[in-house]
Amino acid sequence: MRTIQWYPGHMAKAKREIAARLKHIDVVIELLDARAPFSSKNPDFDALSKNKKRLVLLVKADLAPDDDMHAALRHYEAKNTKALAINAKSRTTIKKIIHASRLLMEDVFAKEAARGRRPRAIRAVVVGIPNVGKSTLINTMAGRRSAPVGNVPGITRSMQNIRVRDDFELQDTPGILWPRFEAREIALKLALLGTIKDHLLPLHDVAAFGIRHLAATAPGAFIERYGVEADADDIAATLEGIGRRFGALQRGGEIDVDRVVDLFIHDFRDARFGKVMLDEVPDDV
Numbered sequence: 001m002r003t004i005q006w007y008p009g010h011m012a013k014a015k016r017e018i019a020a021r022l023k024h025i026d027v028v029i030e031l032l033d034a035r036a037p038f039s040s041k042n043p044d045f046d047a048l049s050k051n052k053k054r055l056v057l058l059v060k061a062d063l064a065p066d067d068d069m070h071a072a073l074r075h076y077e078a079k080n081t082k083a084l085a086i087n088a089k090s091r092t093t094i095k096k097i098i099h100a101s102r103l104l105m106e107d108v109f110a111k112e113a114a115r116g117r118r119p120r121a122i123r124a125v126v127v128g129i130p131n132v133g134k135s136t137l138i139n140t141m142a143g144r145r146s147a148p149v150g151n152v153p154g155i156t157r158s159m160q161n162i163r164v165r166d167d168f169e170l171q172d173t174p175g176i177l178w179p180r181f182e183a184r185e186i187a188l189k190l191a192l193l194g195t196i197k198d199h200l201l202p203l204h205d206v207a208a209f210g211i212r213h214l215a216a217t218a219p220g221a222f223i224e225r226y227g228v229e230a231d232a233d234d235i236a237a238t239l240e241g242i243g244r245r246f247g248a249l250q251r252g253g254e255i256d257v258d259r260v261v262d263l264f265i266h267d268f269r270d271a272r273f274g275k276v277m278l279d280e281v282p283d284d285v
């Protein structure tokens with residue numbers, strides 16, 4: 001299948017903005033979704049941040065299974081990329097990020113000290129695809145509600161530095177990377193997680209993808225929620241079963257498929273089926 005190119009204008013603009021913004025930055029913090037630690041990565045970003053210290057954060061760690069998530073962390077560490085799993089809402093995250101950033105900056109600061117420069121704060125910026133948790137993390141780091149947080153992908157304005165600690169500053173406007181979809185499967189995963197605006201993929205396909213995933217990984221949780229089995233080979237019957245169970249009917253007694261699809265996708269995003277890993281994580285590292 002050909003590469004889907006959504007938001008080409010946005011992507012070019014975002015790349016220019018991020019490149020300009022990185023000028024005075026020491027550490028670029030790349031946020032990935034812990035439930036899709038490879039699919040939520042924008043491949044352009046590696047080139048953009050080539051000469052910077054980089055820290056990868058698997059965000060929403062509370063929603064992903066520990067084993068797979070730690071295997072994903074090892075995968076990044078094996079590629080010489082410092083990676084941590086975090087919950088963007090938890091205040092313990094602050095120390096972890098500052099500590100990791102200090103380690104990354106040790107060589108730079110040693111060089112600066114040797115040249116007689118006074119110690120200074122680390123300057124960091126957060127980047128990632130929509131809805132990954134950028135604003136939430138910035139709010140946690142800032143210790144107050146300073147950046148708008150929402151469940152709808154969007155763009156934040158204004159740009160300032162937040163002094164998180166004497167030795168650590170964070171830009172209060174995150175860099176938005178539009179996701180790249182080399183394969184339809186990546187698009188389906190990100191749509192299921194709520195990254196892509198809902199009208200860009202047929203929601204029925206997104207739900208079908210999610211139902212197939214749960215049929216393979218969490219059939220019990222599915223039955224517990226809906227009282228019907230997730231049948232990977234008969235999505236229509238599965239949706240029909242949920243609709244009857246929940247009374248999502250139209251006039252005439254036919255089920256309202258759109259409503260059932262909507263219910264399922266929201267349940268999935270709300271972690272109603274337990275912890276989720278959508279990417280295949282190699283466990284050989």
Ligand SMILES: Nc1nc2c(ncn2[C@@H]2O[C@H](COP(=O)(O)OP(=O)(O)O)[C@@H](O)[C@H]2O)c(=O)[nH]1
Nearest residue numbers: 060087088089130131132133134135136149150
């Ligand atoms: N469970 C969980 N939800 C999170 C976490 N971080 C962010 N969220 C939620 O993810 C949604 C998108 O977060 P937001 O910060 O607006 O993402 P942004 O578009 O990257 O700025 C919000 O509903 C947040 O509450 C996390 O670590 N765990």
Ligand SMILES: [Mg+2]
Nearest residue numbers: 134135148156
């Ligand atoms: Mg935001």
